[in-house]
Amino acid sequence: MPSFKVTVTVRLKQGVLDPQGKAIEGALTSLDFSGVKGVRQGKVFDMVLEAKDAKEAEKAALKMADKLLANTVVEDFQVEFA
Amino acid sequence: MPSFKVTVTVRLKQGVLDPQGKAIEGALTSLDFSGVKGVRQGKVFDMVLEAKDAKEAEKAALKMADKLLANTVVEDFQVEFA
Numbered sequence: 001m002p003s004f005k006v007t008v009t010v011r012l013k014q015g016v017l018d019p020q021g022k023a024i025e026g027a028l029t030s031l032d033f034s035g036v037k038g039v040r041q042g043k044v045f046d047m048v049l050e051a052k053d054a055k056e057a058e059k060a061a062l063k064m065a066d067k068l069l070a071n072t073v074v075e076d077f078q079v080e081f082a
Numbered sequence: 083m084p085s086f087k088v089t090v091t092v093r094l095k096q097g098v099l100d101p102q103g104k105a106i107e108g109a110l111t112s113l114d115f116s117g118v119k120g121v122r123q124g125k126v127f128d129m130v131l132e133a134k135d136a137k138e139a140e141k142a143a144l145k146m147a148d149k150l151l152a153n154t155v156v157e158d159f160q161v162e163f164a
Binding site for chain 2: 001003009011021024027028031033034035036037038039040041042043044045046047048049050051060063064067068069
């Protein structure tokens, strides 16, 4: 079976507070970086998936993201081929 | 000053062990996802930067990644405009 490099990116939904991002913003500002107007942190998962074709690989990745990689109450995800 | 949406993606360098990725791979397999041949986890930072132009914003983002966002001993980073 062919294998596909799939990247799942998980980000907090708009409106969900991100204290970690806020902390990074503060740290950047205190390191004298000016002009930082908002930081939000997310996660990225680089996976190698064996599947019949790209469509199947994408379907599997979406299911994985929905079931395990993202907390869909507060997070959104997107799937891309690398 | 115009503001730019910049995304910094931080990934472990090739060859650096990723126990978290391994754990996710194991979890996916035990959730009956077949065909998972490797998972590596990274971080993504979505930032809004005020800068004179896109070039300055990119330069600032690269510096932030190098100084704070990534541990360049074990991690690589890349900067993109969203």
